[in-house]
Amino acid sequence: MEKNSGGASMENAIELKNLVKKFKTKQKEAGLSGSFKSLFKSKYKELTAVDNISFNLKRGEVVGFIGPNGAGKSTTIKILSGILFPDSGKINVLGMSPQKDRKKLAYKIGCVFGQKPQLWYHLPAIDTFNLFSKIYELDDKEYKKRLDYLVKMFEVEDILNTPVRKLSLGQRMRCEIVASMLHKPEILFLDEPTIGLDIVAKQKIRELILDLNKKEKVTILLTSHDTQDIEHLCERIIIINHGRVVYDGSIEKLQKDYLNTKIVSVKFSSEFKEFNVEGIKIISSNKYSAEFEVYTDKISIQKFIDSLIKKYAILDITISGTPIEEVITKIYGEK
C-alpha cells in the first residue's frame, strides 16, 4: 500500500494499476442425480473477471466505462468502491485504499445504481434525503442549503413530498442522483442511470449530469448500455471486454481510429445508375435513391457531394455519422 499516494494523486481521482480479480463458481451437474451429488461434494471453476486492468481518472473527468455483460465492469466498480477485494493490483481512490478505508471513502463517493434504488419506496424522497443527511452526518444548516441547491438544479421541488412509488422513472432517477450528491462526493459512480427511461427523460438526465459535472467538478464514472449516453456525456471512453481494457481514449479518436465513415442517403430526381469514386461504397440503391458509405479519410464529404452533383440531380440528402454502437461492436469483435 503506497503511503504517499495522497500527494502523488492530487490530479488523479482514481488510479488503477494491474488490477486482477478471479472468482470461483460452483459447478453443478444437470438433473436429479446432479442435484443429489451437489449435496455432498462441490466442484468449483475459476473465472477471471478482471484481467490486469489499469487506468487513471483525472479529477473532474466524465468517463464512460462500457463493455458487454460479464466484461468485468461491475466487478471493477465494486472494487473501486471497496465492496470487493482484488486479488492483486494497486488501487488508489482519492488518495485512499478502498479496501482499507472503505468507510472514510464512503463519505466522498456517491453511487447510483439504475437497477438498485436507494430511495425508500413508500416514502417521499425528502425522507430519504433527510435520512442520508443523518447517515453522512451533514451539518443541518449546510444540508438545508445543499438540498435547496440540488433540488432546484434537478427540478424536483414539486415532487419532494410525493411517495417515491408514485413517481415516474425519470423523476425517481433525478431524486436518486440528488440523494447521491447531498454529501458533496468527489466521485460519482453512475451505473445505468438512464435504464428504462424514455428519450425525453434520458435527454433531461444527460443534461443534468453534464451540468452537475460542470458546476461541482465531480469526477464521474459512468457505465451504460446506451451508447448515446456515452456519446453525450463522455469525452473519454474505456472499453472493457473479457476483463481487459480494449480501448482507452477520447471518443473522437475512437471514431477516427476505427471508423471514418459517414452514411449518406440520397434521393434523386433522375434515375440513379452508378457512381464510382474512390473512397466510397454503395450500400444500397434503387431507381431513385441510394445509400453510400463515405470514408472521410479518403474523400471529404465536400468532394463527394461535388462529384455526385456533377452526375445526378439531387432531391434530398441526409448525412449521418457512424453510431458509436457500430464502432464499439467492431472493437469487441476485433479484440
Add this chain to the structure above:
Amino acid sequence: MKKYFEIGKINLMNNFAYSGEFFLKSGFILVVLFIFVNIWKAAYAGKEIIDGFTIAMIMWYMLLTESIVTSGSTVIKEVNADIQSGGIAYQLNKPYSYIGYYLSKSISYKALGCLITFIIGSVLVYFLVGKIDIDILTIPLVILTVILALILDFFMLLCIALVAFWFEDTTALRWIYDKILFTIGGMLVPLEIFPDWLEKTSSVLPFSFAVYQPAKLFVQFSMERFVQVAAIQIAYISIFVVIAILIYKKGIGRVNVNGG
C-alpha cells in the same frame, strides 16, 4: 394429470438444490419433538394414561400432527403475489387449472415434506418413547385420511389467500389460521385435553379434520371412526372448494371493475 406430476417432480428437484437448508429444516423439528417429550413427562408426572393417551401415544400422535402441519406450503405467498401483480387476471378463463396447478404443486411439496419429517422424526420418537400398538393394515387407511387432510388444509389456505383481493396482506390471517391449527386443530395437544365443551366443538370444526382426526386414527384406529372421518373430510373439502371458487369469482370481478 401427467402435467401435474411433472410439476411435482420439478419442485422435488428444486428442494434438493437447497441442500444445506433441507437438512437443517428437519433438524429443528426434532428439537421441537424433544421439547415436548419433556413437557409431557413433566405433565404426566408418573401417571400412565391420561384421557386414553399414554405418553408414547401422545408423542406418536404429535409426530404425525407436526409432520402434517409443518410440511408448510407457499401457496398463500404465491397466490398473494399473483393477486398483487395482477397476474391472476390471466387465469381468468381457467380457474380450475389454476387451482389444479397449485393443488398439485402444494400436495407434492407437502406430502414429501410430511413423509420425510415423519420418517426422520420417527427415529427420534422411537428412541424416546418406544413404539405403540398399531395394526399394519390400518396404515394405508390412515395415509388416506392424511392426504385428505392435506387437501383440506390446502383449500382452507386458498380461501385465505384469495382474500388478498380485498386485503393487501393476508399473512396476519395466516398466523391466526396456524394458531387455530396448533390449538383447536389439535397439533399441540389432542382434543381430549380440552374441557368437554371445547373438545366437542373442536372436533366438529374443519380444523381438527386437517390435523387431529388423522393422527388420532393413527394411534387409536377404529373402522367406524375411519369411515366417519373420511366422509367428513370429503364433505369439508367440497365446502371449501365451493367457497374458494365463489371468492375467486367475486374477486376477479372486482379486479375487472377496477381495471386492475
Add this chain to the structure above:
Amino acid sequence: MAVNYIKFIWEYFKINLQSAMEYKANFITQATFMILNDIIWVIFWSIFFAKFPVLNEWGFKEMMTMMATITFSWGFVGIFFGNFRYLAEVIREGQLDFYLTLPKEELTHILISKSKFDAFGDVLFGLILAILVVPLAKLPLFFFLTMNSCIIILGFAIILGSLSFYLGSATEAANQGLMSTLSIASYPFSAFSGYTKFILLTIIPAGFITGIPVELIRNFNWPQMIWMMLCAVTIFTIAIKIFKKGIKKYESGNLINVRL
C-alpha cells in the same frame, strides 16, 4: 461513540415510524393480529395448566411471566432491529452492497433499516401482561432481564443470518433456527432437565431468553444473574465476530452466489 450509535438507531426508528404512519391500516392490522395471536396463547396455556396445574414447580403464573418476557423482548428487537430475521436474505440478495457503500457500520445499518409492525403489538401485549403478573417491585428487574434477552436474541439471529456467508442459501435454515428458538423460548422451561436443559443453555440459548429470567424473577440470585449477563455478552461477541469474518469473505468475492 455509543451516543452516535444510539442517535443513528433513533433516526432510523423515526423514519420507520413514518413509514408505518404512511400505511396506517396495515400497521394497525398487523399489530392487532399479533396481540390476538398472543391472547390465543394465553388462553391455550390457561386450559393446559387447568388440566396440569404444576409442571416441575412452574404454574400458570410462571408461564405468564415467561410469555411477558418473550413477547416484550422479541417485540423490542422487532421494533428497533426489525431486519434481524432477514439478515440471511439481505446477504443472499446482494443488498449488502448498498450498505457497504455507505459510511455507517453495516451490521447495525442492516438491522435497523426495518421495523416490524407486528412487533409493536408484541411489545404492548408484553408490557400489559408484565404489569399484570409481575409484582411492581420486580418490574425494573423484569425490564433489565428483557433487555438481556434482547441481546441474546439479536446475537443468535446475527449468527444464524451470517450463515449465509458460508452456506449459500441459508435463509430458510436461518429462519427455521430463529423461529424454533422462539418457539422453544415460548414453552415452560421448567419441564426441561439434564441434557435438554444443557442444550437450551448453550447451543440454542432459548433458556436464557425466557427460562432464566423467569427463575430470576421468582427467586433472584446473583450467580444466575451474572451467568445470564455473561451469556448475553458472549453470544453477542461471537455474533459480531462471525459477521465480520463473513463480510471479509463476501468482499473477497468467493461466495457461491456473488453477483457479477
